[in-house]
Structures are given as C-alpha cells and as structure tokens.
Amino acid sequence: MALAEDHRSVVARDVPFPMRDLLHVPRERYYDRGFYELEKEYLWPRVWQMACRLEEIPQPGDFVEYEICDQSILVVRQPDLSVKAFHNACRHRATQLCSGSGRLPGGQIVCP
Ligand code: FES
Structure with a gap:
C-alpha cells in the first residue's frame, strides 16, 4: 500500500486548479488543455465508465x-x-x- 499512497500524494500535490471546497469546481478544469491531458492519462483509464445501458x-x-x-x-x-x-x-x-x-x-x- 505504500506505493499507492505515495502515488496518490504525488498526484494530489501536482493537480492544477485544485478544488478549494466541495461546492466549487474551478472553471479551468472544463477547458484547460493541460488538465484534459492529465485526465486522459491519470483519470479516465483508471475509473469505471458508463458505456451504455x-x-x-x-x-x-x-x-x-x-x-x-x-x-x-x-x-x-x-x-x-x-x-x-x-x-x-x-x-x-x-x-x-x-x-x-x-x-x-x-x-x-x-x-x-
Ligand atoms: S483494414 Fe484490413 S482488415 Fe481492416
């Protein structure tokens, strides 16, 4: 588990446009090309997808x-x-x- 925890802490530290509270998503997350590339690499390959019903x-x-x-x-x-x-x-x-x-x-x- 140490490796996973290390990975999480590195990713959390390096995330641009961090969420400061649970009700506010920084608008840059919706259009920033760099953020999109990070999602492509680190988020979407690692989460379940709703592909169809x-x-x-x-x-x-x-x-x-x-x-x-x-x-x-x-x-x-x-x-x-x-x-x-x-x-x-x-x-x-x-x-x-x-x-x-x-x-x-x-x-x-x-x-x-
Ligand atoms: S292009 Fe040759 S089998 Fe698909």
Whole structure:
C-alpha cells in the first residue's frame, strides 16, 4: 500500500486548479488543455465508465459504440447474453469497425 499512497500524494500535490471546497469546481478544469491531458492519462483509464445501458443491447449481436477521449470502444451483446467490449479498430489498419449503435451483420464484427 505504500506505493499507492505515495502515488496518490504525488498526484494530489501536482493537480492544477485544485478544488478549494466541495461546492466549487474551478472553471479551468472544463477547458484547460493541460488538465484534459492529465485526465486522459491519470483519470479516465483508471475509473469505471458508463458505456451504455443493457437495455440498449438486448439481443445477441447488438452493439453500442462508446467514445472516451480518443478511444472508441464497441460494447457487444454476446450469443450467451453476456456483454463484451472491444477496441473499435481492426488489427490490420486500425480501421473503425462500427459507429453508433445497431446490430452486427451476421452477429459478427467485420472490418468494412
Ligand atoms: S483494414 Fe484490413 S482488415 Fe481492416
């Protein structure tokens, strides 16, 4: 735990535009490019994301594209009704596989 505590204290010390109270979020946090880059590196990869609601993908092959920062993720209902998420890029040339939401043709992800 010492490593995690050390990491937290370093991050907390270096956060720009600190919150001085719980009711006031400094406006710079909404538009500052440097703050956005810090969020991309330290926040969004480490927290759970609300990618979609299960009701949006009721049938096998249903998908929703979830975008966060420069990442695009496909959330797909599986034949056994479980849910999996995939990078929305083919392995060959990183072509985007799907956009928006819908049902995968033939229930499979296919590079266009
Ligand atoms: S671009 Fe070749 S498989 Fe996607």
